[in-house]
Amino acid sequence: MAEYQFEEKKSGFGKILFWIVLVIFLFGGVFFWYKYYFVFGEGVKSGYLNYAVKKGYIFKTYEGKIIQEGFGKGKTGTFTSYEFEFSVDDAKVFKQLEENSGKHFDLHYKEYNGTLPWRGNTKYVVDRIVSMK
Incomplete structure:
Protein backbone atom coordinates (compact mmCIF):
# COMPACT_ATOMS: atom_id res chain seq x y z
CA MET A 1 0.00 0.00 0.00
CA ALA A 2 1.45 3.35 -1.00
CA GLU A 3 1.63 6.15 1.49
CA TYR A 4 1.06 9.66 0.41
CA GLN A 5 2.98 12.51 1.92
CA PHE A 6 1.40 15.86 1.91
CA GLU A 7 3.59 18.92 2.02
CA GLU A 8 2.32 21.56 4.33
CA LYS A 9 2.17 24.84 2.48
CA LYS A 10 2.55 28.01 4.43
CA SER A 11 -0.15 30.41 3.57
CA GLY A 12 0.79 33.75 2.10
CA PHE A 13 -1.28 35.41 4.81
CA GLY A 14 0.87 33.90 7.58
CA LYS A 15 4.08 35.18 6.00
CA ILE A 16 2.65 38.64 5.49
CA LEU A 17 1.36 38.75 9.06
CA PHE A 18 4.77 37.68 10.39
CA TRP A 19 6.56 40.46 8.49
CA ILE A 20 4.01 43.08 9.50
CA VAL A 21 4.38 42.16 13.18
CA LEU A 22 8.19 42.14 12.87
CA VAL A 23 8.25 45.59 11.23
CA ILE A 24 5.88 46.98 13.89
CA PHE A 25 8.15 45.69 16.68
CA LEU A 26 11.25 47.10 14.98
CA PHE A 27 9.66 50.53 14.52
CA GLY A 28 8.37 50.42 18.09
CA GLY A 29 11.84 49.57 19.40
CA VAL A 30 13.50 52.33 17.39
CA PHE A 31 10.84 54.84 18.51
CA PHE A 32 11.26 53.83 22.19
CA TRP A 33 15.03 54.15 21.96
CA TYR A 34 14.79 57.57 20.26
CA LYS A 35 12.18 58.90 22.68
CA TYR A 36 13.76 57.71 25.93
CA TYR A 37 17.45 56.86 25.41
CA PHE A 38 18.72 59.09 22.59
CA VAL A 39 20.66 62.03 24.03
CA PHE A 40 19.17 65.04 22.26
CA GLY A 41 21.55 67.58 23.77
CA GLU A 42 24.28 68.12 26.35
CA GLY A 43 25.39 71.22 28.15
CA VAL A 44 26.37 72.99 31.34
CA LYS A 45 24.07 75.13 33.46
CA SER A 46 25.28 77.39 36.25
CA GLY A 47 23.44 78.73 39.25
CA TYR A 48 22.73 78.52 42.95
CA LEU A 49 21.32 75.24 44.17
CA ASN A 50 17.81 75.81 45.47
CA TYR A 51 17.04 72.24 46.51
CA ALA A 52 18.04 68.61 46.05
CA VAL A 53 15.47 65.97 47.04
CA LYS A 54 14.85 62.26 46.76
CA LYS A 55 11.20 61.58 46.00
CA GLY A 56 8.73 59.24 44.35
CA TYR A 57 6.04 56.69 45.20
CA ILE A 58 7.47 53.60 43.50
CA PHE A 59 10.68 54.79 41.87
CA LYS A 60 12.71 56.99 44.21
CA THR A 61 14.50 59.52 42.03
CA TYR A 62 16.85 62.40 42.75
CA GLU A 63 15.53 65.81 41.73
CA GLY A 64 16.90 69.32 42.04
CA LYS A 65 16.61 72.93 41.00
CA ILE A 66 19.16 75.66 40.44
CA ILE A 67 18.40 79.36 40.19
CA GLN A 68 20.44 80.95 37.43
CA GLU A 69 21.73 84.47 37.81
CA GLY A 70 19.80 87.28 36.18
CA PHE A 71 16.18 87.89 35.55
CA GLY A 72 14.11 87.60 32.43
CA LYS A 73 11.25 89.77 31.36
CA GLY A 74 7.95 87.96 31.68
CA LYS A 75 4.54 89.42 31.01
CA THR A 76 4.28 93.17 31.01
CA GLY A 77 5.28 94.56 34.37
CA THR A 78 6.63 91.28 35.78
CA PHE A 79 10.00 89.60 36.08
CA THR A 80 10.72 85.90 36.07
CA SER A 81 13.80 84.18 37.40
CA TYR A 82 15.70 81.57 35.44
CA GLU A 83 15.12 78.21 37.05
CA PHE A 84 16.56 74.90 35.88
CA GLU A 85 14.87 71.78 37.19
CA PHE A 86 16.77 68.55 36.72
CA SER A 87 17.06 64.91 37.70
CA VAL A 88 20.23 63.21 38.94
CA ASP A 89 21.09 59.62 38.03
CA ILE A 129 29.36 68.42 38.72
CA VAL A 130 31.79 70.54 36.72
CA SER A 131 32.57 72.96 39.56
CA MET A 132 31.27 74.18 42.90
CA LYS A 133 31.93 77.57 44.53
Missing part, protein backbone atom coordinates in the same frame (compact mmCIF):
# COMPACT_ATOMS: atom_id res chain seq x y z
CA ASP A 90 24.14 59.15 40.27
CA ALA A 91 23.78 58.84 44.06
CA LYS A 92 27.28 60.27 44.64
CA VAL A 93 26.49 63.40 42.64
CA PHE A 94 23.20 63.78 44.52
CA LYS A 95 24.94 63.42 47.89
CA GLN A 96 27.36 66.21 47.01
CA LEU A 97 24.47 68.44 45.91
CA GLU A 98 22.44 67.64 49.02
CA GLU A 99 25.31 68.52 51.35
CA ASN A 100 26.03 71.85 49.63
CA SER A 101 22.62 73.43 49.15
CA GLY A 102 22.78 77.17 48.47
CA LYS A 103 26.20 77.06 46.83
CA HIS A 104 26.97 77.95 43.21
CA PHE A 105 27.29 74.96 40.89
CA ASP A 106 28.19 74.33 37.27
CA LEU A 107 26.29 71.15 36.34
CA HIS A 108 26.79 69.03 33.23
CA TYR A 109 23.51 67.58 31.97
CA LYS A 110 22.08 65.44 29.20
CA GLU A 111 18.75 66.25 27.59
CA TYR A 112 16.50 63.40 26.48
CA ASN A 113 13.32 63.55 24.38
CA GLY A 114 11.19 61.96 27.10
CA THR A 115 11.15 60.97 30.76
CA LEU A 116 11.24 57.53 32.33
CA PRO A 117 9.85 56.99 35.84
CA TRP A 118 13.04 55.35 37.13
CA ARG A 119 15.29 58.06 35.65
CA GLY A 120 13.52 61.13 37.03
CA ASN A 121 10.75 63.65 36.52
CA THR A 122 12.51 65.84 33.97
CA LYS A 123 14.09 65.49 30.54
CA TYR A 124 17.31 66.97 31.93
CA VAL A 125 19.58 64.50 33.73
CA VAL A 126 22.66 65.82 35.55
CA ASP A 127 25.51 63.33 35.28
CA ARG A 128 28.37 65.26 36.90
